[in-house]
Amino acid sequence: MALPANLELLFGESPEAPKLSKAEVSERFDDLIKSIGDMPERELSREEIVTSFRGGQPIDFSSRPTNAYQYVQKALGAPELNKAISPDTVASVMAALDGLKSQQPDLVKDINLTSPVGTGLVAFDLEAPAKILAPRPTPLRNSIPRIKGNGTSHRFKVISGFTGSGTGGVGNIHPGILDTTQNNFAPSGSSNSLYYARGPKISYAGYDVVLPYSQFSMSDEVTWSAQYGGQGYQDIRQLSRTSLLYASMLMEERMLLMGRGTASGYAGALAAPTGTSLVDNTLGTGQVALTGYTTNIYVYVTADAGAFGESVVSTVATIAPTAGHNVVLRLTDVPQALGYKVYIGTGASQPANSSFFFYGRFPNQAANGGGAGGTGIVLQGAIPTSGANPPTADSSAYAAGYDGILAWAMGTSSGYNVKINSTFSTSNPGSEFQTAFASLYNSVKADPDRILFNGADRKQQSDTLKAGSSNNYFLQITQDEVRGVALGSVAVAIMNETTGKRVEMEVNPWLPQGVCPILSDTLPIPDTQVSNVWSVVNVQDLMGIDWPVTQFAYESSSYWFGSFICYAPAWNGCVSGVTAA
Structure with missing residues (x-):
């Protein structure tokens, strides 16, 4: 080297x-x-190193102070201090330190994730902006045509039938004539007789439709402190405007589906359930006893209108149940109800309205098995002791509102409306809808385009293909699926056995369980002057307004003015009362 x-x-x-x-x-x-x-190697211990700096005397590390309190305590015990301070004074100081130790625990802590600040001396890994996880699907609003309206109402005239159509209550006339045939052609209402050798005159039926427009709006507010305090994290005004837009669209989606109006031409409020009664019931298979009462129970029922409210309450029903039993609630179906809401109170006498609490929503009067020799809603398990109270006023329909799809499809002008009060058939899957298709075709020659389902009902209908051992459906696994089978089968459409048309099955995210509207988007009739069966007609479509600043806040509103129209309600129907599987 x-x-x-x-x-x-x-x-x-x-x-x-x-x-x-x-x-x-x-x-x-x-x-x-x-x-x-060649020098020998040796590693000195900590005690040996410290001893070398202390004149060869070892140090007792177990007695070494580890925090501020112990340092002060040791200092007070030093001989030099004891010579200058009396023992009573030292004892007094030590007592004060003990008290301070209990009041100020940070005196006895090291710096860690909770000391000297409870939240730690750490940075926050805050990711901006806030994540918006609120679902906002609006399939009906996205697909239903929107047309321009004028004035304060939408009007159209309907020729509902004429001779030979079989609709509108117009009868049939045999067209055969002879040379001697004479028919009266005098104007309607005239007492004159004008007979001609001609075939008989045809007849017509029709009606006017007047549907008033309603105004709709939603609002939001952002305080200046929220806006400026959020700088560097998120634009709060932008969030407010976006949320307001989506909220308005989501509420319109629900109105298109479940709205009910009270103005002339609309369906109006739902009636309260009638015929309510309670029956003591011995426990059936899978049922449990009713608990949480000592003497009587009292029950109110309302007709469920969906997203926006419910009817007024029924008359109260009462019973003193047998211990270990449950109770069956029976009622008379309200034709257009989407289900029923039950409220229960207890006591030796009927309690105040504020002591009735919401028990549950049921899609029909046979929602969970029935009992006592008939169908009904089984009241079982613990009676609630808190929650929503029965309504004191109707909220099922609104003066500033219109009829949605369910009000039309289940209303008096609907072409077909039935409550099956059961699960879907497994012995003949889809039979409930085949019956509806046949009825709609026989009445107005309707040929529906789609059926809307709640997600649970769509799954139940798909499962009917697998549930029935006597049906003629089977699932086949092809050769390329032997090593990787995809579980589950989904019913995507129903073939209309009456007309041969494929009717699509669609899930609507906001449709209540138990209700399946059958919809026609177009009419299978030439030259009807109806391009779309369903239309949104707005004088002013959805718009946004930023209000002038009149206080320390930014305020915004949405606004739209119009209605929702069904030009041919008889070409639509509904299967409801579907019990959850």
Whole structure:
């Protein structure tokens, strides 16, 4: 190896030694390195190192103070301090320290994730902006045509039938004539007789439709402190406007589906359930006893209108159940109800309205098995002791509102409306809808386009293909699926056995369980002057307004003015009362 340049300074010539050659200097360096390499190795312990700095005396680390309190405590016990301070004074100071220790725990803590600040001396890894996880699907609003309206109402005239159509209550006339045939052609209402040798005159039926427009609006507010405080994290005004837009669209979606209006031409409020009674019931299979009462129970029922409310309450029904039994609630179906809401109170006498609490919603009067020799809603399990109280006024319909799809499809002008009060058939899957298709075709030659389902009802209908052992459906696994079978089968459409048309099955995210409207989007009739059976007619479509600043806040509103129209309600229908599987 090469010699360092300064080796001569270490091993070379000095006043007391003769000059060495380079070979001799190199040999001395090698001897030094070898000696260093041959030195014995030893690792000193912590105690040995500290002892070397304390005159060879070992240190007792177990008695070493570890926090501020212990340092002060040790200092008070030092001999030097005890000479200058009386024992009573030292004891007093120690007592004060003990009290301070309990009041100020940070005196006895190290710095960690909770000390000296409870939330820690740490940074926040806050990701901006806020995540908006609110679902906002609006399939009806996205698909139903929107047309321009004028004035304060939408009007149209309907020719509902004429001779030979079989609709509108118009009868049939045989068209055969003879040379001697004479028919009266005098104007209607005239007492004159004008007979001609002609075939008989045809007849017509028709009616006017006047549907008033309603105004709709929603609003939001952002305070200045929220807007400016959010700088660097999120634009709060932008969030407010976006949320307001989506909220308006989502509420319109629900109105298109479940709205009910009270103005002339609309369906109006739902009637309260009638015929309510309670029957003591011995427990059936899978049922449990009713609990949470000592004497009587009292029950109110309302007709469910969906997203926007319910009817007024029924008359109260009461019973003193047998211990270990449950109770069956029976009632008379309300034709257009989407289900029923039950409220229960208890006591020796009928309690105040504020002591009745919401028990549950049921899609029909046979919602969970019935009992006591008939159908009904089984009241079982614990009676609620808190929650919503029965309504004191109707909220099923609104003066500023219109009829939605369900009000039309289940209303008096609907072409077909039935409550099956059961699950879907497994012995003949889809039979409930085949019956509806046949009825609609026989009445007005309707050929529906789609059926809307709640997600649970769509799954139940799909499962009917697998549930019935006597049906003629089977599932087949093809060769390429042997190593990776996709579980589940989905019914996507129903073939109309009456007309041969494929009727699509669609899930609507806001449709209540138990209700399946059958819809026609177009009419299977030429030259009807109806391009779309369903239309949104707005004088002013959805718009946004930013209000002038009149306080320390930014305020916004949405606004639209119009109605929802069904030009041919008889071409639509509904299967309801579907019990959850």
